[in-house]
Amino acid sequence: MQPLTTEQIRAVIARGKLRDTIFKALGIFCLAIALLVIVALIADMAIKGSERFTLDFFLNFASRRAAQAGILSAWVGSLLVMLVTALAAVPLGVAAGLYLEEYAKRNWLTHIIEVNISNLAAVPSIVYGLLALGIFVYQFGFGQSILSAGLTLALLILPIIIVSTREAIRAIPAMIREGSMAVGATRWQTCRYHIIPYAMPGILTGVIIGLARAIGETAPIITIGALTFIAFLPPAPFTGEPPAGLFDWVFAPFTVMPIQIFNWTSRPDPAFEINAAAAGFVLMVMVLSMNAVAIYLRYKMRKNIKW
Amino acid sequence: MFKQSKLVPALAVAGVALFGAQAALADVVKIDGSSTVYPITEAVAEEFQKAKKNAIKVTVGISGTGGGFKKFCRGEVDIANASRPILKKEMDACKEAGIEYIELPVAFDALTVVMNPKNAFLKEMTVEQLKAIWEPAAQGKITRWNQVNPAWPDAPIKLFGAGSDSGTFDYFTEAIVGKAKSSRGDYTASEDDNVLVQGVSRDVNAIGYFGYAYYAENTGKLKAVPIVEKAGKPGVLPSEATVINGTYQPLSRPIFIYINPKALDKPEVKEFVEFYMKNASKLTKEVKYVPLSAKAYTTNMEHVEKKKKGTVFGGTAEVGITIEELQKREAKI
Secondary structure (H helix, E strand, O other): OOOOHHHHHHHHHHHHHHHHHHHHHHHHHOOOOOHHHHHHHHHHHHHHHHHHHHHHHOOOOOOOOOOOOOOOOHHHHHHHHHHHHHHHHHHHHHHHHHHHHHHHHOHHHHHHHHHHHHHHHHOOOOHHHHHHHHHHHHHOOOOHHHHHHHHHHHHHHHHHHHHHHHHHHHOOOHHHHHHHHOOOOOOHHHHHHHHHHHHHHHHHHHHHHHHHHHHHOOOOHHHOOOOEOOOOOOOOOOOOOOOOOHHHHOOOOOOOOHHHHHHHHHHOOOHHHHHHHHHHHHHHHHHHHHHHHHHHHHHHHHOOOOO | OOHHHHHHHHHHHHHHHHHHOOOOOOEEEEEEOOOOOOHHHHHHHHHHHHHOOOEEEEEEEOOOOHHHHHHOOOOOEEEEEEOOOOHHHHHHHHHOOOOOOEEEEEEEEEOOEEEOOOOOOOEEEEEEHHHHHHHHHHHHOOOOOHOOOOOOOOEOEEEEEEEEOOHHHHHHHHHHHHOOOOOHHHHOEEHHHHHHHHHHHHOEEEEEEEOOOHHHHOOOEEEEEOEEOOOOOOOOOOOOOHHHOOOOOOOEEEEEEEEEEOOOOOOHHHHHHHHHHHHHHHHHHOOOOOEEHHHHHHHHHHHHHHOOOHHHHHOOOOOOOHHHHHHHHHOOO
């Protein structure tokens, strides 16, 4: 075989560079489409709903008159359900992830469990709704309450939290553990003072992304029977007569943002479409700001880790 | 934990600032059921809470007529919204659970057959023609307008109708085809009536059907088709007048609320029902349904006072009942 001349080598390089440029352009094009769709969606909702962005919209209950209808019971309901979800899912998910990474023996049983946690993450949300209707609503007698909804969504995002906890823990170098053990720390002390603090940024990201998914869920909440007209609020959390009154709020009937939006889009009066767009925009802002908080916390906490 | 420390104080502050400490969950009137009856009950609930300065709370859900009866017969709700009378199997379920019911008609709805406003050839349709289009045998065969009536153009028929889970679907099929739930399947079906409104308003050759309220709110985009009940009779458009005088047939239907007589012992439920009957006439019109006569609401009130239990329908679906007939029957129980 003859060696290539300089020209030929240049041609090969030029061809490679051209392909490079083409692929780069293609990548930018794909990215632009994805971004454009999101921006268009948000802008469309913001423009359509613009006349509803008043304080009244946030402080009014649902109404049959579109101009007076607001999202007070919906956003309060969504926040309270998220509170229950977080309180239930975070300790369970983090503890489960920690156990699987730091304590569990590597054998076929843990392997099966691991595979099934990934499977759980892919179960359609309506299935969780059906499960919750049977177990929380009827078996445990929680009724159609904030508690039932919060626990249902907690089950839904549990796999996300477990997986992100494990990934965060796995990213910690082995020398941290070895160093800790070497100076005589127990496994728990290692976890408590090293593993958990270092894994925290990753765990938090997983938690918030899980919650951001949960806040937009409609199907399981409809299944357990959230209400569509509810013009009062649950008692404020932890303010009732202790001890029993403290938890009155978890048994209260409720509605959430996605259900309010769903209800508005299906009404005969077209004026409600404005409300639906405005509420959709508010929900988007809620989700995006949760993601922003996740990014900020991760950034801030990572800065403090020095190993 | 992070979530707790962030959210709890924020919520507590918001909660206290906005509402102060609220009473526990007593004094709640629980209602669930049909999405067709929902607008009326919602309007009543809204006004009732205003009138009571929020001392009594009302919740209204949309589980559908069947779903509402299920909850009603388990004693989970005080009142069930129903777009059709209670059926035999629901009566049995209630009986088994020891739950009785007081049946109160609250309004009339007119199922409306709609077409595109640009449609020039549809002047009216007979029940026979509607049947020819919608019956199961028409599936895949009746696809062009001139197959139904040679005077109509050789253009495709585009159909839009209620999804099979709705009471509207049950009633339309019963009234037009003659058997509940019996319909062709090759049409655009949606539980969301706005999808049907959009569909018909965009296609000159389309027809569809849904509750009167969706037509009344969209008269700029849709035209109602006059319905001829029997050959020789004139075509009748749906309206308050034609429903009340009984000429808009067979697509007028009464809609109901069912009350658990035990719940009536609770003062808040009784007050709510009284408020409902007193204001139903005005609010029904506001949400584009046809109210009953003033006398009918008084009769309803008497039934509540005397706790007259049971149904006047005997557990079967019935088509084409007029307001007059309904009132005669209601007076008898």
